[in-house]
Every structure is written in structure tokens, then in C-alpha cells.
Amino acid sequence: MYIMEQRTEIAELGEFGLIEHLTKNFETHNASTVMGVGDDAAVLDHFGKQTVVTTDLLIEGIHFDLMYTPLKHLGYKAVMVNLSDVYAMNATPTQITMSIAISNRFSLEALDEFYEGVFIACEKHGVDLVGGDTSSSNKGFIISVTAIGEANADKIVKRSTAAKGDLICVTGDLGGAFLGLTLMEREKKIYLENPQLQPDLENEDYIVGRLLKPEARKDMIEFFEKNDILPSAMMDVSDGISSEVLHLCRQSNLGCVIYEEKIPVSEASRKAAYKFGLDPTVCALNGGEDYELIFTLKQEDHDKITLNEEISVIGYMTDITDGCKLLTKGGNRFDITAQGWNAFQK
Amino acid sequence: MYIMEQRTEIAELGEFGLIEHLTKNFETHNASTVMGVGDDAAVLDHFGKQTVVTTDLLIEGIHFDLMYTPLKHLGYKAVMVNLSDVYAMNATPTQITMSIAISNRFSLEALDEFYEGVFIACEKHGVDLVGGDTSSSNKGFIISVTAIGEANADKIVKRSTAAKGDLICVTGDLGGAFLGLTLMEREKKIYLENPQLQPDLENEDYIVGRLLKPEARKDMIEFFEKNDILPSAMMDVSDGISSEVLHLCRQSNLGCVIYEEKIPVSEASRKAAYKFGLDPTVCALNGGEDYELIFTLKQEDHDKITLNEEISVIGYMTDITDGCKLLTKGGNRFDITAQGWNAFQK
Numbered sequence: 152m153y154i155m156e157q158r159t160e161i162a163e164l165g166e167f168g169l170i171e172h173l174t175k176n177f178e179t180h181n182a183s184t185v186m187g188v189g190d191d192a193a194v195l196d197h198f199g200k201q202t203v204v205t206t207d208l209l210i211e212g213i214h215f216d217l218m219y220t221p222l223k224h225l226g227y228k229a230v231m232v233n234l235s236d237v238y239a240m241n242a243t244p245t246q247i248t249m250s251i252a253i254s255n256r257f258s259l260e261a262l263d264e265f266y267e268g269v270f271i272a273c274e275k276h277g278v279d280l281v282g283g284d285t286s287s288s289n290k291g292f293i294i295s296v297t298a299i300g301e302a303n304a305d306k307i308v309k310r311s312t313a314a315k316g317d318l319i320c321v322t323g324d325l326g327g328a329f330l331g332l333t334l335m336e337r338e339k340k341i342y343l344e345n346p347q348l349q350p351d352l353e354n355e356d357y358i359v360g361r362l363l364k365p366e367a368r369k370d371m372i373e374f375f376e377k378n379d380i381l382p383s384a385m386m387d388v389s390d391g392i393s394s395e396v397l398h399l400c401r402q403s404n405l406g407c408v409i410y411e412e413k414i415p416v417s418e419a420s421r422k423a424a425y426k427f428g429l430d431p432t433v434c435a436l437n438g439g440e441d442y443e444l445i446f447t448l449k450q451e452d453h454d455k456i457t458l459n460e461e462i463s464v465i466g467y468m469t470d471i472t473d474g475c476k477l478l479t480k481g482g483n484r485f486d487i488t489a490q491g492w493n494a495f496q497k
Numbered sequence: 498m499y500i501m502e503q504r505t506e507i508a509e510l511g512e513f514g515l516i517e518h519l520t521k522n523f524e525t526h527n528a529s530t531v532m533g534v535g536d537d538a539a540v541l542d543h544f545g546k547q548t549v550v551t552t553d554l555l556i557e558g559i560h561f562d563l564m565y566t567p568l569k570h571l572g573y574k575a576v577m578v579n580l581s582d583v584y585a586m587n588a589t590p591t592q593i594t595m596s597i598a599i600s601n602r603f604s605l606e607a608l609d610e611f612y613e614g615v616f617i618a619c620e621k622h623g624v625d626l627v628g629g630d631t632s633s634s635n636k637g638f639i640i641s642v643t644a645i646g647e648a649n650a651d652k653i654v655k656r657s658t659a660a661k662g663d664l665i666c667v668t669g670d671l672g673g674a675f676l677g678l679t680l681m682e683r684e685k686k687i688y689l690e691n692p693q694l695q696p697d698l699e700n701e702d703y704i705v706g707r708l709l710k711p712e713a714r715k716d717m718i719e720f721f722e723k724n725d726i727l728p729s730a731m732m733d734v735s736d737g738i739s740s741e742v743l744h745l746c747r748q749s750n751l752g753c754v755i756y757e758e759k760i761p762v763s764e765a766s767r768k769a770a771y772k773f774g775l776d777p778t779v780c781a782l783n784g785g786e787d788y789e790l791i792f793t794l795k796q797e798d799h800d801k802i803t804l805n806e807e808i809s810v811i812g813y814m815t816d817i818t819d820g821c822k823l824l825t826k827g828g829n830r831f832d833i834t835a836q837g838w839n840a841f842q843k
Binding site for chain 1 (some may be wrong): 531532536537538539540541542543544545547548549550551553554556558559560570578582585586588592594596598627628629630632633635636637639641642645646650652655656657670732733748764834
């Protein structure tokens, strides 16, 4: 939480003044963006390429907590989670629309912070902001983002096309965002009980960064392109890999084996997990919001990824009758169940 | 308000079960829909056509009141207001994404009602539901819709391309939705003060229908196509024509003259206005949510529209130095000011 030095009421600008104000620094980068903000709809041209579309609705108190989420990070993350879905199709994001609803507790300066994060995310990924909607809410901050991307038809990777024997791979490391959330929730609780105490983030930059500033894996899509790799199936890791791997199995009509010892967990996450009395593997399997990619790969392509330290092979696809299994370090075999984030069971 | 006979808790299905349940009746119609719901993103193919994208965020208590809005109508309207923006580009809507967030006061049966309205709207306009997101909210119903459409590049009509001397035309009639809202708000107030009293809608079907079941003007886009008409500028009427005509003038760098006597108001709306002690012209100018089209047309095209009773010529574009003027029935000349709905000044 921080203090705003200046406070301009949103009502002073009116809706259209506000949209102009918020979008004035956004320039378009993509040849496919024929027209952006300022008409009934944006106009895109995707001559000969396929378009992918994905959308997310983020609600204060459900998907984020402004008590420990700086608005700039929130803007950045709101874009990033949608770009992650586009990359998960092996496509390149080209445009987003951003709609927000806010109560009058937010000033123009607060909104500017939010849009600064949106701007940085768009710039970093070469994405054009082409539309949106701003309105008021009775309570809380509501964000809706739609991302559009493009790819050649033969490059798009679905969830449903894995084959038996394919390797299961994940990028980066897992569980960090969940551990960052655990830390922030702990500090929030302490602060609410005793506002005099300063937050103790104990050099936990890594897990806090994983929570507040996730990075969609554009680099991986570029690596695939450069090395002539086409995953057989792919999705992004937003709910935790136990949930995601079950999606891949169900949609591809297969089973799988995952090796616990192969699941990538960073040293920082492992330490944090032990400090909080949590099992690092459980955090990696069931913690959400890592925004890594999970994909399957034909075995003959294994050589193409071995030198990339950002990719871990964690298992392989099996027959549907073999079920979805986790092989633990101790040699036990468990059924994988989705413990991922379920918005309706809070 | 009505009573649900059955109540299934949303949590019983889980998020993915819920999405499957809600979208199971939706089939895809458009050749451009390569893949719909069920992956990280939908896949569209717009070979050689331009794509238009528009999005809207609708929030309970701000944009709609569930006390007098049946959920089925709400679903229908949520789609319709977005399709209206696509038609306002002279484009054909092809896909939508629909994201919703709901609190646990809504049952599955309530959501089914909502999606039934979404389904009917999609079927009627040949639009495919290709994605979305469902999550929970702490309070209230939140809806985010993104609509995608396509058009040949030379057929897309912007707001900024009107020319001096062009005729200003509107479709249908205006002010009805605002009068419907006025009636419903009055009835709500009476009900809250005395719940024993039954609502008295006094044969006001027309204005109530204008509010609860707006119809995006697909027929007009088809009429333009059939009669080789290309408006010089166009937008949809969501905030009231005084606001919309100012947008057209500002974005085209022009002024305008509007004739009060030419503004189309239905007999039902006129009667309702008098009953509520309101000026029908003010309702037509400043009332929102009619979802008609306002467009400009070269004078030489006038003959092409004269036989269409759904189109009224209400004025013409002038030089920017002449300002934006309303010529009243009494012969007075007023500056047009935007009194349209401003979400931030409630």
C-alpha cells in the first residue's frame, strides 16, 4: 500500500476524456492493426493467418488483493495472463482490448499507475491496445482483457493432440507464485493484526516477483520457431500442473506418468516452502499462477530441447487405461487429482 | 423477479464442468471459426477479410438491475449491445467471447436462463460463442463480452469520415429504452415502498421491450449491402443521439444541424413521455440504450433510402465553425450538448 501524492477525480474527465487520457501513449506496432481505439470496434487484418482469441475477467478480492498488489504490477499481470494463453497456442499476440470498472475510491493517478503496467507489458511483447471500455463499479476493481494473436494454421498447437509416448515438458520452475501468495497473505494477516509491524519479506524477491510480475513465455515460442520444434500439445500453467496435465490427458484421451523428482522447483521456492511448513512438490503440483508452459513432444524431438535449461522433461503420455499417475521420489504411485484453484469452492 | 423451482449450486460442477454445461448447446456456424471453446484460445481464420473487435463490461447495479431484468433478457442484451458495435462498423459479427463472474446467490438454473438468452441472440445473428471465462464475484453479476466481426476492407465505415453536406440519418425510433427504464425505475420504487402492490406496466410493452430486448440492426447492414449504400460515417446509438452526433462531428472535424421535428419518436414513447411529464425530444436526444444506428450519407445517395421507413434523415453535416446545432420546432437554435449517460457522474 502506498500513498498517492495527487488525486484527480475520474468524474472530472468524463468517460471519453478518460479513455483518451489512458490510451494516449499507446501506439500501434502490428501491420494487422488497421485501426485501434476510438471507434465502435477496432479493425484488424489477418490476411492468410489464423487468429486466436482469449479473454480473462479479473476481480478484486477474488483474483487479486490490492493490499499487496501495486497497481502497476496489476496492469502488467492482467495483460500477461492473457498473452500467456496466446503463447500457449504457439501463436504470437498482436492486439489486446482492456476494459475496467472502478469505484470512486480510485483516482486518476491510481488508474495511470495501472495503465503504466499495461503499457510496459504491451511494449515488451509488441502488442497493440486496440479497444476497451471504462465504467464505474459499486465496489472494487474489475478488469476484463481480451487478447488476439496470429499464427500460421499449421503452427497452432492445441491441448487435444498429444500422442501416447510423447514426452511431457514444462518451462521454468513451478510453485513460486503460490509461495509468493502464501508469504503475502501471511504478511497481510500480521499487518491487519498489528499495523505497526513492518512487512518482513526476508529477501523473498524471487517468489514475490513470481506472484506479482509473471512473464508470459514469448521466449519459448521463439525458441520453438528457431529450432523447428512443434509441440504435439500445449497449454499454459495457470491453475497448477496437476490440473493442467489432467486437461491434456482428458482432451487427448490419454493417461500419463509424472516423475516427482523431475518437477522443476527453484531453490528459493524450496526454501520458502520448508519455512512455511509446506511440501515443495505439492506447491509445484497444485499452486497456480506460474504462467509457464506445459507441452508434449514426440520422443524423436528430445535432442532439440536437451540444451535448453529452461525446459524440463517431467514424464510421458500413456494409454488412457493406465490413468494419470505421479511417481514419487519414494517409489510410490499416486493418482493425480486436480487440486488447482477452483473459483467456486472458496 | 421470479422463483426458481430447482437450485443447483455452481460449486457442484466446478469451473470446467460449468463451462462445458453452459456451452454444450452452442455449435459453430462460421467458416472463420476454426476452433471454439475448450483450449487456451479460440482460433479464427479471416482469409482476406478485415476483422473488427469490440468489447463491453456490464456490471449489476451500474448497467442493469436484476430486480426488473429477467436473466434471459440480460443474456440476450449483453450479446446484442456488442453486435450493435460490430454492425456500426458496417461489418458482420462472426464470434463472441462471454465471460461472467457471479456470487453464490446465483444457482445453476439462473445461469442457464442467462445463457439461454445468449444462445438465442447468437443463433439469431449467426454468431459463434468461441470462448470466455467464468469465475466468482464477491457481490453481484459481472458480464464481459467481446465481439469479433469481419468485412471487406473497403466496406468498413468509421466515425471520422463524414463530409460537409452529408445527410445525418438514424434508424428506427429513439427514446423508447430510456422511457422503459423510467417506467421500470418508477415501478421498482413503488414496489420497494409497498411490496403488496402489483407492478402496473399499463400496456407499455413497447418501451419495456426497447429496454429489455434491444435488437442490433443487422437488417440495416443487409439493406445497405443490397442497395449498394456505403454510409460516409456511422456509429451505434448507445448513449443518446446528442452524444453520438457530437462524436461524429468531433471525429470528422465538422459541425451539424439537427431538426427537432425530424427526430423519430414512436407514438408509444411520446405517450409515455407525456405521462411521465417528460419532453419526448429530450428523451430521444439524451436517453441511451436504443441501439439504433446513426450514419451520414452523401446527398446523391438520398434516393436510395427514401423508401425505407426505418430510416429518418434528421439533419446534415456543416463546417466545424458552424458548431453543432439543434433547430427546434419553434424555430430556435440551440447548441447540442452531450447529456448522454456518463458512468462516472452518477
